[in-house]
Every structure is written in structure tokens, then in C-alpha cells.
Amino acid sequence: YGNVGTCCGGTGMENHTKYQDSIYFRSADDSKLYVNLYVPSTLDWREKGITVEQVTKFPYEGTSTLTIRGNGKLAVSMRVPSWVRRGYTVKVNDVAQKIVAAPGTYVTIDRQWKTGDKIDIAMPMSFRAEGAIDDASVQSIYYGPTLLTVQAPPLVQATQGQAGGSAAAAAPNQTPAAQAAVAAASLEAGLIKFSLYKHFKLNGDFAAAMVPVVGKPLHFTFNGQTLAPLFVSDPQSGQTQPFHMYVRRHEPTIVFGSVDTGIANAKRDDGKTLLDAVWGSAPFASHKVFMTAVERTANEWRAAGKLTAAEQANVVKAAKGAAKELA
Numbered sequence: 001y002g003n004v005g006t007c008c009g010g011t012g013m014e015n016h017t018k019y020q021d022s023i024y025f026r027s028a029d030d031s032k033l034y035v036n037l038y039v040p041s042t043l044d045w046r047e048k049g050i051t052v053e054q055v056t057k058f059p060y061e062g063t064s065t066l067t068i069r070g071n072g073k074l075a076v077s078m079r080v081p082s083w084v085r086r087g088y089t090v091k092v093n094d095v096a097q098k099i100v101a102a103p104g105t106y107v108t109i110d111r112q113w114k115t116g117d118k119i120d121i122a123m124p125m126s127f128r129a130e131g132a133i134d135d136a137s138v139q140s141i142y143y144g145p146t147l148l149t150v151q152a153p154p155l156v157q158a159t160q161g162q163a164g165g166s167a168a169a170a171a172p173n174q175t176p177a178a179q180a181a182v183a184a185a186s187l188e189a190g191l192i193k194f195s196l197y198k199h200f201k202l203n204g205d206f207a208a209a210m211v212p213v214v215g216k217p218l219h220f221t222f223n224g225q226t227l228a229p230l231f232v233s234d235p236q237s238g239q240t241q242p243f244h245m246y247v248r249r250h251e252p253t254i255v256f257g258s259v260d261t262g263i264a265n266a267k268r269d270d271g272k273t274l275l276d277a278v279w280g281s282a283p284f285a286s287h288k289v290f291m292t293a294v295e296r297t298a299n300e301w302r303a304a305g306k307l308t309a310a311e312q313a314n315v316v317k318a319a320k321g322a323a324k325e326l327a
Contacts, residue, residue, distance in 0.1 A: 023054075067118050073113070076109050085124075088121075090107060090120070126204075128204070129194075149228060200282070256318050
């Protein structure tokens with residue numbers, strides 16, 4: 001990276017080698033195996049006479065298969081990633097297992113294993129936005145575990161003012177550093193604005209707004225922007241691709257699907273808006289449960305002087321009217 005003597009050029013680079021660390025753990029009494037990471041790998045547990053082969057395309061796909069070789073009793077605990085909202089399932093030899101999968105915990109299958117047994121794990125991915133600690137409106141977009149950045153045109157194009165901001169142009173004899181500065185200036189000043197709540201469904205996902213890019217895994221388009229994994233932010237050799245790791249959430253009015261109340265999406269003292277508070281309880285098991293959250297939140301905003309009585313009633317009415325769209 002042409003970076004000598006700094007954390008980014010030293011420790012920061014070394015850190016990436018740790019992504020393959022801690023795939024598996026074992027309990028102190030060797031009675032349990034923890035599958036902590038979903039990485040193509042083979043565990044040779046010689047003391048137990050058991051080998052576990054893991055095959056997965058994670059994070060491109062939210063599945064993984066474990067094949068057991070060897071015989072013996074063993075509890076296998078598989079991590080349920082914190083980003084899995086719903087649908088985490090485990091099958092043993094194609095038979096669905098009865099489990100309780102809470103995000104951020106482990107599910108355990110304890111049985112007598114024999115050579116050839118297979119464990120199939122499914123962990124459906126969904127979209128989410130995570131806010132910065134000091135400003136909830138500054139957010140990053142994720143798909144499952146993957147941070148998606150908003151790509152801008154390559155550097156040579158951006159210097160011609162094609163990146164959507166100022167039309168500053170770079171002289172042909174400018175240094176790479178100067179070209180990069182012009183490219184940065186040509187991006188939209190500040191953060192790109194994203195409005196997402198109108199695309200939310202009861203499951204708390206906004207996948208309806210994201211259009212997959214054909215032939216490019218983990219690439220999506222939204223509102224004229226291309227979102228791509230950070231690890232491929234420079235997709236073409238020799239090009240420097242400017243990108244945004246953060247966006248500015250712009251949710252000016254209270255809206256449910258296409259039902260826009262026209263009422264300002266007012267902020268509380270902690271910086272959260274009414275829609276932030278409502279959707280913070282997602283996913284919702286049903287529209288009835290969703291309505292309970294809307295009514296409760298509207299009452300809170302009314303009590304805090306953020307809504308009039310008429311506005312409160314209109315918010316509840318709009319949420320009811322959007323039932324079909326939110327399903």
C-alpha cells in the first residue's frame with residue numbers, strides 16, 4: 001500500500017491474517033466442538049478420532065455444510081451470527097432439527113456421530129443499516145456480514161466531474177495525489193442521502209429497494225447508486241475507485257410504503273426519529289404487532305410534544321393503510 005511505519009501499513013495489514021483464526025473451539029472436557037466461523041476448512045481432531053470438513057461459499061452464500069468422519073458421541077455447537085434476523089436452520093442428514101436460534105448465540109446438536117454424517121446450516125442474509133454512535137443518521141449499509149460501500153466512477157472519470165458533485169477537472173500532468181484530491185472533491189459534498197424506510201417490510205428488511213447486479217455477487221443498485229463489498233471497492237486493476245462507507249439517512253416525513261403522511265419525521269432529544277423508534281423493534285410477527293409499535297411510539301411522540309393529536313391519528317391511520325405493502 002506504499003505505507004511505511006504506520007499502523008495501516010503494519011498492524012492493520014497483519015490483522016487480516018487473523019480472519020482464519022478461531023474457526024473451531026473445543027470445550028475443556030473435549031465433549032463439545034464449537035463451530036465459530038464459517039470458513040472452508042478441515043479440522044483434524046486426532047485425540048477424538050474425528051475429522052470435520054466444512055464446505056461453504058460464505059459470505060457470498062449464507063450456507064455451510066459440515067461432513068463428519070469418524071464415530072463417537074459429540075456435541076456440536078454452531079454459531080448463530082448476530083446479523084441473522086430469521087430463518088437460521090440446521091439439518092442433519094437432510095432431517096430438520098428442532099432448535100431455538102437466537103442471534104449471537106450457539107445452537108447445539110448432541111448425538112452419536114458416524115462417518116458420512118452431514119450437517120447443513122442455513123443462515124439467510126438480509127439488509128440492515130447500522131448508525132454511528134455519535135450520530136444515528138450517519139449509517140453504513142450491510143448485507144448479512146458484508147459492509148456495502150457506495151461506489152463512485154473510477155478516478156480518471158471522476159476527475160472529469162462525472163461523479164455527481166462539483167465539475168472540477170484534473171490537468172493531465174497532475175500527480176496521483178492531486179488527481180485523488182480532485183476526485184474526492186468531485187464526489188457529492190458531505191454524505192450521499194439515502195431514504196430507506198419507505199421500502200421496509202414487516203421483517204425489517206429493505207431488500208425490495210436493492211436490485212442485484214447480474215454477474216456480480218454482493219453488488220446491488222439503489223437510487224442510481226452502486227453498492228459493492230468493501231473488499232472489491234477497486235474492481236479494475238490500475239484504477240482507484242472512490243467510495244462511501246457511510247451514507248446520510250434522509251427520512252424527512254413519516255412514511256409507510258407508499259403512504260406518505262407528509263408529517264415531519266421529528267427527532268427525539270437522543271437524535272432518533274419516530275421511524276427509527278418504530279422500526280427498531282423489527283422484525284414484526286404480524287401487522288397487528290407492528291401496529292402496536294406504531295401506536296406506542298406515536299403516543300410517546302405526542303406526549304413529548306413532537307406530534308399534535310391530529311398528526312398522531314394520521315400516523316396510525318397511515319400505518320393501517322399500508323398493511324398490504326408491508327407484508
